[in-house]
Each structure stands twice: as structure tokens, then as C-alpha cells.
Amino acid sequence: MSFVLSLRKAWEGSQSMLCVGLDPDPAKIPASLGEPDDPDTVLRFCRGIVDATAPFACTFKPQIAYFAAARAEGQLEALIHHVHRAHPGIPVVLDGKRGDIGATAERYAIEAFERYQADAVTVNPYMGFDSIEPWLAGRDRGVFLLCRTSNPGGSDLQALDVGGERLFERVARLAAGHWNTNGQLGLVVGATFPEELARVRALVGEMPLLVPGIGAQGGDIDATVAAGAGRATPGMLVNSSRAILYASKGPDWAEAAARVARETRDALRRAAAR
Numbered sequence: 001m002s003f004v005l006s007l008r009k010a011w012e013g014s015q016s017m018l019c020v021g022l023d024p025d026p027a028k029i030p031a032s033l034g035e036p037d038d039p040d041t042v043l044r045f046c047r048g049i050v051d052a053t054a055p056f057a058c059t060f061k062p063q064i065a066y067f068a069a070a071r072a073e074g075q076l077e078a079l080i081h082h083v084h085r086a087h088p089g090i091p092v093v094l095d096g097k098r099g100d101i102g103a104t105a106e107r108y109a110i111e112a113f114e115r116y117q118a119d120a121v122t123v124n125p126y127m128g129f130d131s132i133e134p135w136l137a138g139r140d141r142g143v144f145l146l147c148r149t150s151n152p153g154g155s156d157l158q159a160l161d162v163g164g165e166r167l168f169e170r171v172a173r174l175a176a177g178h179w180n181t182n183g184q185l186g187l188v189v190g191a192t193f194p195e196e197l198a199r200v201r202a203l204v205g206e207m208p209l210l211v212p213g214i215g216a217q218g219g220d221i222d223a224t225v226a227a228g229a230g231r232a233t234p235g236m237l238v239n240s241s242r243a244i245l246y247a248s249k250g251p252d253w254a255e256a257a258a259r260v261a262r263e264t265r266d267a268l269r270r271a272a273a274r
């Protein structure tokens with residue numbers, strides 16, 4: 001099954017646009033789960049978050065840096081395996097933002113799709129199409145290219161005029177055009193820039209957009225949905241990580257994460273109904 005089809009099924013099955021981000025920071029993991037520097041503590045925490053929030057999520061997005069920094073790559077493998085086994089139908093987007101020459105990109109793709117068994121990845125398109133092509137070899141996997149990122153400094157390069165259009169607009173046009181050889185591409189566009197999000201949506205039709213920036217980064221849910229929703233599909237995976245993960249450090253950490261995930265899903269639903 002293609003990633004886009006899996007995503008459509010996930011949107012339908014969950015009736016949710018919420019992507020729960022998995023960014024485990026040892027300093028913020030509840031002490032009751034064990035020694036913060038133990039990679040197995042990271043796994044216990046993330047597994048608990050996944051199980052508590054799965055009823056409200058269309059996707060999960062582990063950020064690879066948090067696992068690598070905690071020497072928890074084996075635990076990331078186990079976590080993704082757990083999502084596939086315990087919550088089939090919820091795709092996993094591995095956020096690595098890799099980007100390199102073709103030969104190296106091929107290794108990165110093997111890491112993401114074979115080692116970690118991710119359903120989709122984030123990729124930095126800065127090095128051009130030959131750096132993206134190896135990611136497209138697994139036809140059933142999705143690839144989200146960084147387009148208009150959620151951080152303020154994203155404007156430094158992405159807003160530059162490149163011959164009558166802004167760089168992020170060029171990325172969007174290429175991704176919706178001849179770069180999208182097998183219909184596997186999506187784009188990363190920040191919720192913190194609703195005008196740019198609307199512009200990208202206008203350029204790419206129904207293409208899936210991974211939209212970080214609500215929650216801890218302060219993006220407005222109503223403005224995000226108004227700007228970025230598709231016409232025929234929800235069209236977006238709206239990511240929230242820290243606001244859900246660290247809703248409580250107490251013994252109720254899993255319940256608190258579930259509550260914030262449910263509230264966020266409901267706010268996204270209300271915005272879509274307007």
C-alpha cells in the first residue's frame with residue numbers, strides 16, 4: 001500500500017489530524033520511570049506515551065536526534081516495532097531531516113526504512129533531486145521535504161527570492177511537479193507561518209503536509225487548519241511534541257499526555273468543521 005493511501009486510511013480511522021511527536025528528553029522524563037540516562041527509561045516513557053495517545057493520533061513522529069543523543073537507537077527500533085504491532089494503521093514518520101549525496105542518502109534510506117521500519121521520513125532538499133532520489137526507491141514509503149520550517153530563522157534562506165518566487169515556493173512547485181516521480185512526496189510547513197502555509201497548499205493541491213509548530217511553539221490551531229487543510233482530505237499531519245509529552249511530570253504523566261492529545265485533536269476537529 002502506498003504511504004498516501006495508508007495516511008488516508010489513518011485519517012479516516014482516527015478522525016484526527018494530530019501527529020504525536022516523540023522527542024524524549026531525559027531531563028524531562030518522569031523520575032518514576034527509572035534512571036534518566038538509561039536508554040530503557042526512554043523506551044518505557046515513549047511506549048507509555050504511544051499507548052496513551054494512540055486513540056487520538058493519525059501518526060507518530062519520533063525525532064531521531066533525541067534517541068541518538070540518549071544512546072537509544074535500539075530502543076527507537078523497538079518503539080517503532082511496538083507502534084506497528086500494537087497500533088497497526090498508525091504510520092510512523094521518522095524525523096531525521098537527512099540530506100546528502102546520492103550514495104550516502106542511499107545508506108540513510110536503508111537506516112530509516114530497513115533498520116527502523118519507518119513508514120515515512122523527513123528529508124532536507126537543499127542538495128537537490130539526486131540527493132532525494134534514493135529515498136524514493138521504497139515505493140510504499142513517504143518522504144516529507146523541508147519546505148517552510150517553523151523556526152524564525154527559516155526565513156533566512158527559505159524566503160529568498162529565486163527568480164520571481166521564494167525558495168520555499170520553488171521547493172513546493174518542484175515537489176508537486178517532476179520531483180514527485182511516484183507520488184510519495186509531502187512537505188514540512190510550519191504552523192507558525194499560516195500565510196506561507198496557505199500559499200504552499202495553493203501550490204500543491206492535496207499533497208500531505210507535515211505541520212509542526214502548534215503547542216510549545218505557539219502556532220494557532222484555527223489559523224493552521226484554515227490555511228493548510230486539503231479539500232478532499234484533511235491533508236495535514238499537525239504535530240505537537242513537548243506540549244503532549246511533558247503535560248505532567250507526576251505519576252499521572254500518561255493520563256495528562258492523553259488529555260492534551262485529546263484536547264488537541266478536538267481543537268483540530270472543531271477548526272476543520274468551521
Ligand SMILES: O=c1ccn([C@@H]2O[C@H](COP(=O)(O)O)[C@@H](O)[C@H]2O)c(=O)[nH]1
Pocket residue numbers: 021023063095148149150151188189190212213214215216217239240241242243
Ligand atoms: O520546521 C520544523 C520541522 C520539524 N520540527 C520538529 O517538530 C517537533 C516540534 O516539537 P514541539 O515540541 O511541538 O515544538 C520537533 O521534533 C522538531 O524537531 C519543527 O519543530 N519545525
